[in-house]
Amino acid sequence: MVVGVWLVGARGSxxxxxxxxxxxxxxxxxxPVGMVTEALPLRDAALPxxxxxxxxxxxxxxxxxxxxxxxLAAAGVLPAGIVASLSAExxxxxxxxxxxxxxxxxxxxxxxxxxxxxxFRERHGLERVVVINVSSTEPAVSDHPAHxxxxxxxxxxxxxxxxxxxxxxxxxxxxxxxxxxxxxxxxTGARLPxxxxxxxxxxxxxxxxxxxxxxxxxxxxLAPMFAMRNLRVRSWSGTNLLxxxxxxxxxDPAANAAKAGSKQRVLKETLGYQPQGHSLIExxxxxxxxxxxxxxxTFTGFLGVGMRMEFSWHGCDSALAAPLVLDxxxxxxxxxxxxxxxxxxxxxxxxxxxxxxxxxxxxxxWALLSRFARELPDA
Numbered sequence: 001m002v003v004g005v006w007l008v009g010a011r012g013s014x015x016x017x018x019x020x021x022x023x024x025x026x027x028x029x030x031x032p033v034g035m036v037t038e039a040l041p042l043r044d045a046a047l048p049x050x051x052x053x054x055x056x057x058x059x060x061x062x063x064x065x066x067x068x069x070x071x072l073a074a075a076g077v078l079p080a081g082i083v084a085s086l087s088a089e090x091x092x093x094x095x096x097x098x099x100x101x102x103x104x105x106x107x108x109x110x111x112x113x114x115x116x117x118x119x120f121r122e123r124h125g126l127e128r129v130v131v132i133n134v135s136s137t138e139p140a141v142s143d144h145p146a147h148x149x150x151x152x153x154x155x156x157x158x159x160x161x162x163x164x165x166x167x168x169x170x171x172x173x174x175x176x177x178x179x180x181x182x183x184x185x186x187x188t189g190a191r192l193p194x195x196x197x198x199x200x201x202x203x204x205x206x207x208x209x210x211x212x213x214x215x216x217x218x219x220x221x222l223a224p225m226f227a228m229r230n231l232r233v234r235s236w237s238g239t240n241l242l243x244x245x246x247x248x249x250x251x252d253p254a255a256n257a258a259k260a261g262s263k264q265r266v267l268k269e270t271l272g273y274q275p276q277g278h279s280l281i282e283x284x285x286x287x288x289x290x291x292x293x294x295x296x297x298t299f300t301g302f303l304g305v306g307m308r309m310e311f312s313w314h315g316c317d318s319a320l321a322a323p324l325v326l327d328x329x330x331x332x333x334x335x336x337x338x339x340x341x342x343x344x345x346x347x348x349x350x351x352x353x354x355x356x357x358x359x360x361x362x363x364x365x366w367a368l369l370s371r372f373a374r375e376l377p378d379a
Contacts, residue, residue: 001048003333004126006117006179007325008170009135010057010097013244013289014184016068017077017322018134019055023089024082026050034323036349036369037330045373047330056096056120058113058170059135065097066090075288077318096120106169107157113173121177130332131174131181132325133208136245138165138187139254140261146194150201153194168192171206175199180336182328183208184321186259186353200342205335207328207344210352213320214313215240215279215293216263217362222297222309223270224361231299234306236267237277238295243287246317251283265353269360291317324350334376346372 007015024030026049032038037047066087073080083090101112121129141147146156146163156163157172164172167187174181175190175198183189183206190199190206199206212220215238226233240263242250250256263279277296297309328350335344348354349365359365 001128001333001337002052002054002124002126003048003329004054004056004117004121004124004129005329006120006129006131006174007055007057008131008133008167009059010055011059011061011063011065011068012134012136013068013072013077013246013318014134014321014325015057016065016072017318018325019065019093020069020072020078020083020086020090021322022050022053022055022326023086027086029082029085030079032323034320035327036324037327037373041370042373045334046376046378047334047373050326053326053329054096054124054126055093056098056117058098058100058116060100062099064090065093072289072318077289077316105158105160106162106164107154110157110169110173110176113170114177117174117177117179128333128336129177129179130329130336131170131177131179132329133167133170133181133183133185133187133189134321134325135167135170135185135187136249137185137255137259138167139252140257141165141168141188147192148194150194150197164188164192168195171195172198175202175204178202178204180204180332181206181208182332184211184325184328186210186261191355196342203339203341205332205340205342205344206355207332207347208351208353208355210259211321211324212350212352213317213324214291214315215295216266216352218295218311218313219263219266220270220360220362220365222311223267224363226297226299227271227361231301233267233271233275233297233299235276235298236295238263238279238293240279240281241284241287241292242281242317243284243291244289244317247281247283247291248285250281256281261353263352266360289316289318291315331373338377
């Protein structure tokens with residue numbers, strides 16, 4: 001199964017790390033550490049291999065992939081030797097990353113985006129394409145009548161109304177092009193009733209949202225522990241320090257609020273109540289593509305005895321996210337090949353704010369994902 005992976009934000013840190021990682025692993029230059037699909041039992045599932053993935057995408061910037069990879073190597077995100085070994089491959093991939101087209105109306109823009117994806121599919125003889133949004137986080141959108149019904153939405157787009165944020169327009173264009181869609185960001189993406197209607201009509205699967213790579217990953221392990229031990233969590237507060245492009249984007253209060261909101265959902269869903277506290281996100285330019293989180297948890301035990309727990313997490317955001325992007329491309333392509341459509345709730349394991357009524361504890365999500373992978377038919 002030859003599969004296209006179309007990255008929205010293809011010149012960004014996560015996208016370039018994903019591409020370099022895939023090229024390095026399939027060339028034998030690196031091990032697939034961090035890829036869930038390379039661990040049992042998913043390793044035995046009917047998934048396309050890394051060598052079956054063909055990359056392309058859109059971006060609003062023009063920084064060459066090779067230059068971006070070199071800057072990530074200088075920042076300690078990518079091994080410099082691997083980047084140097086793959087320089088020719090990265091130059092060859094340049095023609096597959098297109099500037100984001102802009103039409104006179106959102107309807108025309110969506111058509112141009114879909115046409116770029118269709119040409120990519122035809123050029124490489126791809127059986128299917130998975131569109132993955134790894135662009136900057138957007139502010140949450142306000143409700144609009146066009147979000148509820150596809151016919152109303154399409155009339156609004158044709159008339160020139162800007163009723164969809166960029167992530168949702170990308171999802172709309174992906175569905176028009178006959179492609180599955182994944183939102184790895186906390187942006188709106190496909191999470192609108194009108195887009196759900198379009199995906200159902202076209203028989204297309206989608207997944208999201210907001211990749212779970214750091215503090216929230218730890219929360220999804222610890223919160224079930226408190227619930228199973230019947231310990232009352234009184235407060236859970238976290239401070240997140242981010243550098244790089246993602247951190248700079250989150251200086252915008254509206255984008256920051258969207259990100260922080262997705263990080264808190266796991267607590268209420270797992271504990272059954274919302275403890276006091278917030279997730280704060282601060283931009284620190286000096287730490288680059290790395291991130292640090294400190295969390296303080298206070299809880300009550302037997303006879304009302306108050307206790308506390310603290311943890312810290314320091315990781316490289318792109319190196320944590322990139323293998324999951326590759327996992328999702330393989331899993332969603334396999335689900336599409338198997339005839340699945342609509343939200344892929346079984347992929348909640350990968351997301352802070354997953355679609356649908358799903359468990360939020362990591363162990364339960366892993367069980368759901370493992371069963372999903374086992375049941376995929378051979379391609």
